[in-house]
Amino acid sequence: MDKAAYFEQLRQKRRNDILDAAQDMILQQGMDDFNIQQLARKLDLSTVTLYKYFKNSEDIALALQERILETQKPPLPKLVSDCNPLTLFSDFHRVLYRDVLKNRERVTLLALFETYLRNKPHPTGERSAFWTYASQIRHFMEQLLEKAQSQGLIFGSVSTDDAFDFIMSLNVAFIRQIGLMEDECFKLEEKTIKRQIEQLLDLFLLYLKTGGTTP
Amino acid sequence: MDKAAYFEQLRQKRRNDILDAAQDMILQQGMDDFNIQQLARKLDLSTVTLYKYFKNSEDIALALQERILETQKPPLPKLVSDCNPLTLFSDFHRVLYRDVLKNRERVTLLALFETYLRNKPHPTGERSAFWTYASQIRHFMEQLLEKAQSQGLIFGSVSTDDAFDFIMSLNVAFIRQIGLMEDECFKLEEKTIKRQIEQLLDLFLLYLKTGGTTP
Amino acid sequence: MDKAAYFEQLRQKRRNDILDAAQDMILQQGMDDFNIQQLARKLDLSTVTLYKYFKNSEDIALALQERILETQKPPLPKLVSDCNPLTLFSDFHRVLYRDVLKNRERVTLLALFETYLRNKPHPTGERSAFWTYASQIRHFMEQLLEKAQSQGLIFGSVSTDDAFDFIMSLNVAFIRQIGLMEDECFKLEEKTIKRQIEQLLDLFLLYLKTGGTTP
Amino acid sequence: MDKAAYFEQLRQKRRNDILDAAQDMILQQGMDDFNIQQLARKLDLSTVTLYKYFKNSEDIALALQERILETQKPPLPKLVSDCNPLTLFSDFHRVLYRDVLKNRERVTLLALFETYLRNKPHPTGERSAFWTYASQIRHFMEQLLEKAQSQGLIFGSVSTDDAFDFIMSLNVAFIRQIGLMEDECFKLEEKTIKRQIEQLLDLFLLYLKTGGTTP
DNA sequence: AATGAATGAGGGTTCATTCAT
DNA sequence: TATGAATGAACCCTCATTCAT
Secondary structure, three states, X not given: OOHHHHHHHHHHHHHHHHHHHHHHHHHHHOOOOOOHHHHHHHHOOOHHHHHHHOOOHHHHHHHHHHHHHHXXXXXXXXXXXXXXXXXXXXXXXXXXXXXXXXXXXXXXXXXXXXXHHOOOOOOOOOOOHHHHHHHHHHHHHHHHHHHHHHOOOOOOOOOXXXXXXXXXXXXXXXXXXXXXXXXXXXXXXXXXXHHHHHHHHHHHHHHHHHOOOOO | OOHHHXXXXXXXXXXXXHHXXXXXXXXXXXXXXXXXXXXXXXXXXXXXXXXXXXXOHHHHHHHHHXXXXXXXXXXXXXXXXXXXXXXXXXXXXXXXXXXXXXXXXXXXXXXXXXXXXXXXXXXXOOOOHHHHHHHHHHHHHHHHHHHHHHOOOOOXXXXXXXXXXXXXXXXXXXXXXXXXXXXXXXHHHHHHHHHHHHHHHHHHHHXXXXXXXXX | OOHHHHHHHHHHHHHHHHHHHXXXXXXXXXXXXXXXXXXXXXXXXXXXXXXXXXXXXXXXXXXXXXXXXXXXXXXXXXXXXXXXXXHHHHHXXXXXXXXXXXXXXHHHHHHHHHHHHOOOOOOOOOOOHHHHHHHHHHHHHHHHHHHXXXXXXXXXXXXXXXXXXXXXXXXXXXXXXXXXXXXXXXXXXXXXXXHHHHHHHHHHXXXXXXXXXXX | OOHHHHHHHHHHHHXXXXXXXXXXXXXXXXXXXXXXXXXXXXXXXXHHHHHHHOOOHHHHHHHHHHHHHHHOXXXXXXXXXXXXXXXXXXXXXXXXXXXXXXXXXXXXXXXXHHHHHOOOOOOOOOOOHHHHHHHHHHHHHHHHHHHHHHOOOOOOOOOHHHHHHHHHHHHHXXXXXXXXXXXXXXXXXXXXXXXXXXXXXXXXXXXXXXXXOOO
């Protein structure tokens, strides 16, 4: 019988349960107050049991971060060739932000990780989860912008590299802002935020079309 | 005699020294690794002495936050009446961001506080330091925008409230982003950031003039 | 049928495998860092399985000690009657030390056990493994010395009991020293040690012949 | 007033008290069962207090080792020029062993440290406490042996280096043996040991005079 | 005002061992 | 027989904080 596989599955389920609880805890208390003992209490387990599933508390955080990055892939649409690139640009952004708002918890976590890790020693060159997330979009967006440029949809002087960097920089800043808002605040402001997203999108298009200079 | 006042002054100086050291420590190690014992060692004082100046470690953090908010007032220019409001808008932003880049450390601290306090219980309605900072700009900017509107410099459909919120939201997001970058990263990217600030400013003007809709 | 015997044999083999692994571990990490979990991991077994073979971790150590004592019998030659007892004495020592150098690992283990057990409660009168080892030589050596004495080869005033005690005391001390050396050190010093063994042997003969007093 | 000095003195006294207790504990239970909690209990202090005096448990062990090495300097006599070097050699050994027997506890500790550290990673080339102890004798003994050789008191073929190494090797082995004996055993055997020390000394002299070869 | 001494609380981790399957 | 799961006990260590001087 496939006992091993069965156990492995169970084990994965357990790991996931632990990560779920860890996620809740971090969202409620922030990274600094996240600790294994409390987590164990919350799960009604002994700490030792947790150590069977994860090497140590840092390991849990990393696993959680990884899980999020895996789940929270940016929703890249296929690049349909006969679409207007700028329409695609808009659509993509709408989907992206819808995704962000829907899974705000995950965004919050990534932002918390980022800040938490900011002062910890880490291999130089390693980038934050946010950056990883953003970089997954880069290729798609570059193609898009180049295509738009070749079709003359973009104002001549705009370099696609610059444009991408600027747009992504604002996107990341805005998404981080959404993630880091307090929950109550978010509930109150959700409508405003949605409006601002639309405004931002309009501006992006305007920026691409005009190069940012007033006509 | 003025003995009391003299001692009070001395006391204030001491408090400031302590806050200086705390600031360094937080910048280097982040909020979570900030602790009183290390702070005392760094200052070559006993912990007990620190407790004479501050109630507890959280008190230090709060005092530090306050001190920054006092020092780091947004650089509001006088509203000279015969200026073009949009020129003033641009100038103000340039000064604002110059200030941010010059005092990035303080911005970093505010951002770290914000994240740190995010999950701590605090009086409802109390807003983050960033929000406080932004709100100090509100009055000035509203005046500015209204004036611009009255002079027909702004696209008709843009409400000044909306405009302020949108612009400040992006500003705060971008400033936070600058504050939270790792120092090395910031050094590498400083030029890019400055360019992006200019781009952002262009975008703002575009937004105000056109209302965000393509002509 | 012989099923029972077969299983018993299997069981013995398993026990030996476990002891082998334990031996490696102790040699590498010392007695204090020896633990069942790591042992299980090394053997790719569950800890529970180990508990089926040995009552507990101490039991393993004891079994290992016993196994070594069984294997590492001192190489007693037959006492051929027409040999010169002192020649035999020399030969025996040479074989003994050759054996020690060849199986230094086991000597190391015995020495480690000895130190480890030094402060543990144990039945009074029970002696260390080294002592056990040495005592196996006693009878042989006593015969030898007596014979030598009867042949007038030993200086009159030397009591065989005293002589044996003295010689064995030095032997044990020297052998323990060899066992406890760090491996690297041993490699570097091996030649010196061999020379010193020869010197020691010369000294023993001198002692027996002269009784230790200067001629 | 010299408050600082007073406190420093007090602090040193405290440290010594702690080391005393640690010493007892290690002698009773061996290195592996030595731990800070129990030590604190024994001293009727909280563990935290111990941490004020020593960085961690390893630090205590090292401090203890150092203290012993400082206290337990080998009793080097002055090299009086008109003395017979071999007499001096004998005298020195007698004093040395008297010292060892009198302070057997310290010798035991050094031996326990040595074994404990055997498998711990440590800077290559660093030697055990025993070795340190022995090396302090080297210079003295070399002078002694050279002088003896120049006076023709030593058998020609004996190299002083070899001689020193051999003699010290046996001394260290024998002293370690004395240190590692169980206390009860030591009490029973003390007389025997003293006799064996005399025998050993005789043998050393014999060795020096004859070069180890039977006349 | 400043400080040395001391500690309770609590988080991090490891180990030996038992239980249920 | 073998093993995954689980845990109590105990050790390591740090931090905030109080007390007495």
